[in-house]
Structure formats: structure tokens, C-alpha cells
Amino acid sequence: MLNKINLLRNQIDALDIQLLNILKKRLNLVKQIGLIKYKNGLPICFPEREKNIIKLRRQEAKQKGISPDFIEDILYRIISESYLHEKNKIFKNLQPNFPTILIISNNKIGSFFQKMLILTGYNINYMEEKNLNINNIDSIFMDIGMIIIDVSISFLKKIIKKLLILPKNCILVDLSSTKQISFKLILKIYKGPVLGLYPLFNIKKNFFLKESIMYCHGHNKKLYFWFLKQIKVWGITIYNIDVIKHDQYLFFIESLKYFFVFTYITLLSENKISLSKISILSQPIHDLNLFILKNFFIYDIQLYINLILKFKNNKEKIKKYLICINNLFFLIKNNKINKIENIFKKIQNLLKNNIKN
Structure with missing residues (x-):
């Protein structure tokens, strides 16, 4: 009896080695796909293809007498590992000659954008709200292509008129959680391109596949549309929502x-x-x-x-x-x-x- 069990176990061991070799070949193919996506600035994740794969494999598993749920669990684990192999340390830069991006922040959301933009090859100047001298802000605002702000409302009110000295077509990205307040202040003064963003995930993560960001249009969306594409290259899904809905949904998603x-x-x-x-x-x-x-x-x-x-x-x-x-x-x-x-x-x-x- 023990000899028969050992014989069967040896066959299982051989099949396990075959599985490892197949997985290695699959991951090598994934790396090649990742390189093509990187060169062409394509997102890492294609949700529709993933859904179709799972659906087809569940059907095939059922025909072979295997639990579809079992196969789905395995495939999701394999797909997740595949995305990690596709991910490059440096993301495709969609605007390689873009001027310096200034980030003024008082929390970790600003640091998240700093990290991702540096990984993508952009030139970043990061400043904390508490270290910013309003009297010297004129020189700081010179020669920048984008300013990403995540500051207190009280501080925003102090610098709001200074936005008038920003370079022409400088993109202003507002990361505040209360868009109805910040957008009202910004759009009244600044007539250049304005975009509102808010991440809906743990920004301490190193991998943002299937995470999402809400965005609100302000002014001149044609001038910052490329930046939304850049965010998608990071593997993040973006959802357009108006300012009122943004605050309404964020209340139930976060505040409550x-x-x-x-x-x-x-x-x-x-x-x-x-x-x-x-x-x-x-x-x-x-x-x-x-x-x-x-x-x-x-x-x-x-x-x-x-x-x-x-x-x-x-x-x-x-x-x-x-x-x-x-x-x-x-x-x-x-x-x-x-x-x-x-x-x-x-x-x-x-x-x-x-x-x-």
C-alpha cells in the first residue's frame, strides 16, 4: 500500500514541476507584454480581458469536472502575479519635455503623487505647506508646468490671489477632499486649466492595480487630459464625477x-x-x-x-x-x-x- 502511495506521490511531484515550468513560461510572456505596454504607454490592467479569461476558464473547468470556483481562485492569483511582472520600476512618461511640477502638500496624498511622478521621470519640486513663505511665492511659481496643491482651506485662501502669477496654461491640480469649497475659491480667481483629483485607496501601497481616483473637471480639460492618461498608465482607474457628487459620495465613502x-x-x-x-x-x-x-x-x-x-x-x-x-x-x-x-x-x-x- 505504501509503495502505491509513494508511486502516486512521485507522479504528483512530477506534475508540480511541470506546473512550475508552465508558470515560468507564462510569466516570461507576461514580461514581453509588459515591455510593449511600457513602450506604448498602455495601462497595465485590462479589466474586460480579465473578466473574459475568468468566464471562459470557469466554463472549461466545469466541462472537465473541476470546480469553477477553484479555477477562478487560482487564476486570480496567477493574474495578480502576472501584473507584478508586467510592472516596470519606471513608468512610461507621456510628456517627457514637461516643465517642473510643483507639489504643495500637508499630508501623504501629496507625497504619493511626488513618488509616482518621480518614478515616471518628471522633474518635481515638493514643498510642505508649513515651510512655504508666501512672500517668496512669486519666484517659486516661475517656470512650472503644473502645480499640485493639497493644503488647508485657510492656507488656500491666503495664496489664492497668488495663483494669478502662475505661467500661462500652468495646470492646477486640486487634491482637497472638499471640492465644493476649494473649487469655488480656485475657479473664481484662476482661469487656467484646473483639475480636481482624490485617491480612493491606501496611498502607502507600492502597487495600485485596480485602485481608483475620482476626478472633477474645472477649466480647459484639453490641456490636462494627458495627465489623466498618465494616471491610467500607473494602473489606476479614473472616474469622472461632478463637484457636488464628489463631495456627496466622499461623505459616504470616507467621512461617514x-x-x-x-x-x-x-x-x-x-x-x-x-x-x-x-x-x-x-x-x-x-x-x-x-x-x-x-x-x-x-x-x-x-x-x-x-x-x-x-x-x-x-x-x-x-x-x-x-x-x-x-x-x-x-x-x-x-x-x-x-x-x-x-x-x-x-x-x-x-x-x-x-x-x-
């Missing part, structure tokens, strides 16, 4: 989420709940929850304050959120089972519709 986590952690602290004990009692789901909680607090405190307090009508929106909680608590307190079931059904239908879409 941070407010909830801030409340949740405060409640744990005040009740002296041990995170380590929660971890022991609720593995593995707590690992995911703890990972999410830690990532909420990687940014600067000022960014959280801006997201929670500085949005237009944010306090009213949070108030509605608390009213919603109170209404739900009322139903729970009074055992309104039918109404609670109806709410569950509405949520189920909402999720089903979103999954279909």
Missing part, C-alpha cells in the same frame, strides 16, 4: 466611515474592551476588521478632521445618520419584527441589484 470607526473605537475604549481578547474570540473575521481599523488611521489627523467637519452640510448628514440609528433602535427596543424584516428584505434587494450591475 471615519465617523463610525471613530465612534466605535471610542466606545471600545470607554468600556475598556480588550482588542486582543476580541481577536482571540473572533478569529479570523477580526483580522479583517482589525486590518480595516488600522488602515483608517494611517493618514494625518488633519485629513480626518477635514473629512468629518469641513464638508458642506456634513453635520446635517451625520445628524441624519444618528436619527437613522435611533429609529432602528426604536424598532429593536419595541420588538417591531415585521418592520425589521421589511428593512432586511429591502437591503437584500439592494445588494442583489448592485451585484447584478
Whole structure:
């Protein structure tokens, strides 16, 4: 019996070696594709092709009597590794003769753009808000092709009139989270090209495949359209949204989420709940929850304050959120089972519709 098992295991070992050789050949082909994409400034990721591959391989797996979910899991892991092999240390530069790009920032979002633009071969001048002397700003604004700003609203109000001395057609990129406030100030004064951006991911990552950035048009989009293409070359998906929708969606994507986590952690602290004990009692789901909680607090405190307090009508929106909680608590307190079931059904239908879409 043991001899037969060993014989079968030897065959499995031989197949494992064949799998490794096939994967090596596949990754070599991927590197060649990555080089072609780099030379032509193409994005790393093509979501439609990825979906088609998964769909076809699931069908083929089913025909061969193999679990489609099993094959999908394997393929997603292989595809993710393939993207890493496609990725070059230096990205294709779409404007090789572009003038210096000035970044004025007070948090890590500005540092993210600094890193990516340097990797792409652009000349960058990075300054922190606290180190910028407004009296010397005239010389700083000379001979630049783009200015990326992520500063406090109070500081923006101080330098707003200085934007008039920027070179003609200098692209102004606004990274603020509160576009309704910043855009109103900027567009009133500056008539050159204006673009609003906001990343929706952990900017500490080294690889941004399938991550996304929201963008809002300001003025003269033809002059900065190339920059949106440059961002796509980094493997990032971009989504166009108007200023009002930007702030509305960011409230639910970021502000309300941070407010909830801030409340949740405060409640744990005040009740002296041990995170380590929660971890022991609720593995593995707590690992995911703890990972999410830690990532909420990687940014600067000022960014959280801006997201929670500085949005237009944010306090009213949070108030509605608390009213919603109170209404739900009322139903729970009074055992309104039918109404609670109806709410569950509405949520189920909402999720089903979103999954279909």
C-alpha cells in the first residue's frame, strides 16, 4: 500500500514541476507584454480581458469536472502575479519635455503623487505647506508646468490671489477632499486649466492595480487630459464625477466611515474592551476588521478632521445618520419584527441589484 502511495506521490511531484515550468513560461510572456505596454504607454490592467479569461476558464473547468470556483481562485492569483511582472520600476512618461511640477502638500496624498511622478521621470519640486513663505511665492511659481496643491482651506485662501502669477496654461491640480469649497475659491480667481483629483485607496501601497481616483473637471480639460492618461498608465482607474457628487459620495465613502470607526473605537475604549481578547474570540473575521481599523488611521489627523467637519452640510448628514440609528433602535427596543424584516428584505434587494450591475 505504501509503495502505491509513494508511486502516486512521485507522479504528483512530477506534475508540480511541470506546473512550475508552465508558470515560468507564462510569466516570461507576461514580461514581453509588459515591455510593449511600457513602450506604448498602455495601462497595465485590462479589466474586460480579465473578466473574459475568468468566464471562459470557469466554463472549461466545469466541462472537465473541476470546480469553477477553484479555477477562478487560482487564476486570480496567477493574474495578480502576472501584473507584478508586467510592472516596470519606471513608468512610461507621456510628456517627457514637461516643465517642473510643483507639489504643495500637508499630508501623504501629496507625497504619493511626488513618488509616482518621480518614478515616471518628471522633474518635481515638493514643498510642505508649513515651510512655504508666501512672500517668496512669486519666484517659486516661475517656470512650472503644473502645480499640485493639497493644503488647508485657510492656507488656500491666503495664496489664492497668488495663483494669478502662475505661467500661462500652468495646470492646477486640486487634491482637497472638499471640492465644493476649494473649487469655488480656485475657479473664481484662476482661469487656467484646473483639475480636481482624490485617491480612493491606501496611498502607502507600492502597487495600485485596480485602485481608483475620482476626478472633477474645472477649466480647459484639453490641456490636462494627458495627465489623466498618465494616471491610467500607473494602473489606476479614473472616474469622472461632478463637484457636488464628489463631495456627496466622499461623505459616504470616507467621512461617514471615519465617523463610525471613530465612534466605535471610542466606545471600545470607554468600556475598556480588550482588542486582543476580541481577536482571540473572533478569529479570523477580526483580522479583517482589525486590518480595516488600522488602515483608517494611517493618514494625518488633519485629513480626518477635514473629512468629518469641513464638508458642506456634513453635520446635517451625520445628524441624519444618528436619527437613522435611533429609529432602528426604536424598532429593536419595541420588538417591531415585521418592520425589521421589511428593512432586511429591502437591503437584500439592494445588494442583489448592485451585484447584478
